[in-house]
Amino acid sequence: MTELQKRWLLVLTVVMVAFVYLLLPILAPFLAGMLLAYMADPIADRLEAKGISRTGSVIIVFVGMTLLLILAVLLVLPSLGKQIETLTSLLPEGWAMLQQKVVPLIEHWTGFDIDSTTAVKAKQAITGNLQQTTDVVAMLISQATKSSLSLVTWIANLALVPVVTFYLLRDWDVMVARIRDYLPRNLEPKVSxxxxxxxxxxxxxxxxxxxxxxxxxxxxxxxxxxxxxxxxxxxxxxxxxxxxxxxxxxxxxxxxxxxxxxxxxxxxxxxxxxxxxxxxxxxxxxxxxxxxxxxxKIGLHPVVVIFAVLAGGQLFGFVGILLALPAAAVIRVLMLHLFRHYKDGPLYQNDALLDAVVDNHQSGELGSGADEDNGER
Structure with missing residues (x-):
């Protein structure tokens, strides 16, 4: 890279980070649409290879994804709600078994006396959280409808996801080719x-x-x-x-x-x-x-996976959770190349660097000695 390219890369990186930070509240539907488009792009490519137009392939994939989503909403979510209610109803029986069988064993093995008041408080806290979880859809709707502005924003974000998915899926290959054309010619092979x-x-x-x-x-x-x-x-x-x-x-x-x-x-x-x-x-x-x-191909250590999810959620909330593991996977690839470059460079090759310094010093001494001999002559 030339010095000018390095400066522009630094400026572009700063602008992109600032862009993401400032527009973080509205990025969730775009990231969700990008994720769905990226997942469905190989299917659309296969349909296109069979002679179907790109728009027709995208419509087929889009309809299939929509049907799967509707099926999940209509069948899975109600059943999950019922099973959470079942878990809430089974909790008193499980808690009684825990106090009668498990707690005495823990006290016998550890010698630690578990206060009954603490156990009751823990039971109340768990039961309360489960009861709130059973009606999570109603809670989301009530939060979204507290004001007309928040309701409009919630509906708009929800409606944006399929729109963004459709257009990104239709133009995915075109956008990738255009980005490649805009890359500097000396960097395009390595970046690709x-x-x-x-x-x-x-x-x-x-x-x-x-x-x-x-x-x-x-x-x-x-x-x-x-x-x-x-x-x-x-x-x-x-x-x-x-x-x-x-x-x-x-x-x-x-x-x-x-x-x-x-x-x-x-x-x-x-x-x-x-x-x-x-x-x-x-x-x-x-x-x-x-x-x-x-x-x-992923090669992410389990500890790295846990750290990436927690760090993404801590830094950027739900958007960070969406980006955490894909970003960690990309960073891993880039770091592998950087480490390879580092191990081939003088910063890592200390012996080679020392030899080069010694050679330069010796050549300098030889040069100065030759100059002295010429001066004496």
Whole structure:
């Protein structure tokens, strides 16, 4: 890069960061639309390769995504609400079992006396939070309708998502080609290479990992429903979401499912079937889902995944959560290239740098000695 290009890159980076920071409150629908367009672009490309026009391909994909969303809203959300209500009703029984069986064991093993008043307060807090969660849709609607301005903003943001998705999906390849044409010619090959590697990583995560999460959630929910667990859908959804961190989904899901099975059944056989369900899910994830849908392109350590999600939420709220893992995946690719450049440079190659300094010093001494000899002559 030339010095002028470095200055312009610095200015552009500062402007982009300031742009995102100042417009953060309105970016959520655009980011959601961009995410949906990015996920659906390969499907539209395949349809276009079969002879369908780009607009026709986008319409087919868009209609399919809309039907899936409507199906999820009409079938999944009401069932989740009912299962949360079931969990609330089972909580007193579970709390009584906890106080009668688990608390005495903890006190015996640790020697710590658990105050009954503290237990009652914890029970009230958990029950209150669950009761609020059961009516989360009504709470969102009530918050959105407190004023006419907030209602209009809420509806506008919701309506913007499909509009942004449609137009971005239709013009995705055109925008990518235009950005490539605007790049400086001496930087275009390397930037295109980096962008291609970032696209591989993002594709593995956005299209692959999210699909694995959805598939695992469905496997766990269906399997637990076959076992007869009342909270099958709720536990399946939570386990699928937790699967964004490797092994966290099976730990969270299996623990919740075993507790729910102990509360619901009087025999030990359902506990075995619960373990079988999660064992099958792990086998399918390890041998089928992850190798075929994700591969080894993400390469993010589980601790990095947790930190990225928490940091994104802390810094930018919901928008930060949306951006956290894609940004972490892109940063990983860029850092790999930077570290490779660093290891090939003089800052890392200390021996080579020292040899170069010694050679320059010796050549300087030889030069000065030659000058002295010439002066004496």
């Amino acid at each position: 290479l980096w962008a291609s590697e970032c696209d591989d990583v993002l594709g593995a995560f956005v299209r692959g990992q999210l699909t694995v999460m959805a598939a695992l959630g469905a496997i766990y929910a269906v399997g637990l429903a076959l076992v007869g667990l009342k909270l099958a859908l709720l536990i399946g959804v939570l386990a699928g979401l937790a699967s964004i961190v490797p092994y966290l989904g099976v730990i969270v899901g299996l623990g919740m499912a075993l507790i729910a099975a102990i509360m619901q059944f009087d025999t030990w056989l359902p506990l075995v079937w619960v373990c079988v369900v999660f064992g099958i899910g792990q086998m399918l994830e390890g041998m089928v889902l992850t190798p075929n849908l994700v591969g080894d």
